[in-house]
Amino acid sequence: MTAAADDLLERARAGDAAAFSEIVRQYQMPVYRAALAALGSPADAEEAAQDAFAAAFRRLDTFRGESSLKTWLVAIGWRKALTRRRRLRLLRMRATPAFDRAEGPDPLETVADTRPGAHAVLLAEDLRQQLRRLIRTLPAKLRDPLLLIASGNYSYEEAAAILRVPAGTAKWRVSEARRVLREKLRSLGYAR
Amino acid sequence: MRDDEILDTAIDHVAASLTDGAPSRGFSARVRERIGRPRRSRAWAWQLAGGLALIALVAYFGWPEQENTTTPTVTTRTTTPPSAPQSPAIVAPRGETRVALAERQAIVRRARAPRVLPRIPIDPNAPQIAALNEVTELTVSVARPRDLDLLDLSVREVVIRPLEPGDKEQP
Numbered sequence: 001m002t003a004a005a006d007d008l009l010e011r012a013r014a015g016d017a018a019a020f021s022e023i024v025r026q027y028q029m030p031v032y033r034a035a036l037a038a039l040g041s042p043a044d045a046e047e048a049a050q051d052a053f054a055a056a057f058r059r060l061d062t063f064r065g066e067s068s069l070k071t072w073l074v075a076i077g078w079r080k081a082l083t084r085r086r087r088l089r090l091l092r093m094r095a096t097p098a099f100d101r102a103e104g105p106d107p108l109e110t111v112a113d114t115r116p117g118a119h120a121v122l123l124a125e126d127l128r129q130q131l132r133r134l135i136r137t138l139p140a141k142l143r144d145p146l147l148l149i150a151s152g153n154y155s156y157e158e159a160a161a162i163l164r165v166p167a168g169t170a171k172w173r174v175s176e177a178r179r180v181l182r183e184k185l186r187s188l189g190y191a192r
Numbered sequence: 193m194r195d196d197e198i199l200d201t202a203i204d205h206v207a208a209s210l211t212d213g214a215p216s217r218g219f220s221a222r223v224r225e226r227i228g229r230p231r232r233s234r235a236w237a238w239q240l241a242g243g244l245a246l247i248a249l250v251a252y253f254g255w256p257e258q259e260n261t262t263t264p265t266v267t268t269r270t271t272t273p274p275s276a277p278q279s280p281a282i283v284a285p286r287g288e289t290r291v292a293l294a295e296r297q298a299i300v301r302r303a304r305a306p307r308v309l310p311r312i313p314i315d316p317n318a319p320q321i322a323a324l325n326e327v328t329e330l331t332v333s334v335a336r337p338r339d340l341d342l343l344d345l346s347v348r349e350v351v352i353r354p355l356e357p358g359d360k361e362q363p
Binding site: 024034040058131147191 | 199200210
């Protein structure tokens with residue numbers, strides 16, 4: 001960590017609310033996006049991210065710098081999101097993760113027939129929607145690392161620290177997720 | 193580009209789009225507000241868990257007996273090993289406490305012990321015994337008490353047999 005980041009952390013540990021607000025401002029995006037990767041719903045992701053920062057504020061003393069502050073905060077956010085996801089599943093408030101519902105407009109409505117390349121655009125949009133659907137059907141064990149890495153361009157080591165699995169396991173799960181998705185796309189005729 | 197690469201690119205693109213977004217405005221202020229909010233007490237959860245645990249214990253072990261018994265339970269248990277044979281004849285009369293039943297079981301067990309048997313009179317001149325040179329064992333079956341009041345055991349029959357391979361001599 002840089003000297004400025006260290007100073008910020010020390011001030012936040014000492015109870016300086018402004019310093020912690022600055023930490024929130026700096027890291028709210030990755031924490032939120034990781035929560036979104038786990039939950040799929042912007043509203044739920046925001047709740048989980050707020051929970052994460054509140055918990056982090058109370059546990060600042062336990063941060064020993066073994067990982068970066070960002071990884072530490074994202075890991076807390078990830079845990080909070082998983083807890084929330086479990087609770088939501090238990091309550092059966094949602095049958096499927098909410099990100100699957102954000103399908104966007106029907107491609108047929110957005111593509112004008114007279115436009116050049118309409119067919120290609122339609123095909124790309126169709127592929128995108130199929131992929132969203134297929135990612136939704138992946139088991140959480142494969143889907144989580146795939147989306148987490150996509151949410152912040154994390155390295156496998158960082159993702160492993162957040163997921164609390166060995167780096168090799170994180171790497172294998174992402175690779176397996178891609179393989180499963182490729183096979184399903186092939187079976188749908190998207191590639192040979 | 194190979195098919196795999198094209199598909200992987202599409203996968204990464206869609207995965208990134210699924211996690212694309214930003215928290216709404218005022219996020220930081222809401223975090224500050226949340227930090228300032230007193231934490232929800234979880235005392236009720238612990239109380240509920242304790243209550244459920246107590247109910248489970250009572251359901252499993254039963255409610256502790258409230259009757260006054262003069263004999264401590266520990267004493268009774270020492271006189272009645274768990275492996276003691278349970279005769280179907282030994283049935284506690286209605287309303288009797290467990291302690292009293294255990295005491296009676298202990299008495300019956302002692303009464304059935306083999307060491308009461310050597311007092312059986314045997315006539316060495318009896319023709320059966322004279323015919324057997326090496327009588328080493330007497331198997332005696334006694335009347336089982338059909339009722340707890342029949343503790344004065346009576347001998348019903350005596351079986352005499354010669355020593356057989358595998359028998360052990362008793363002192």
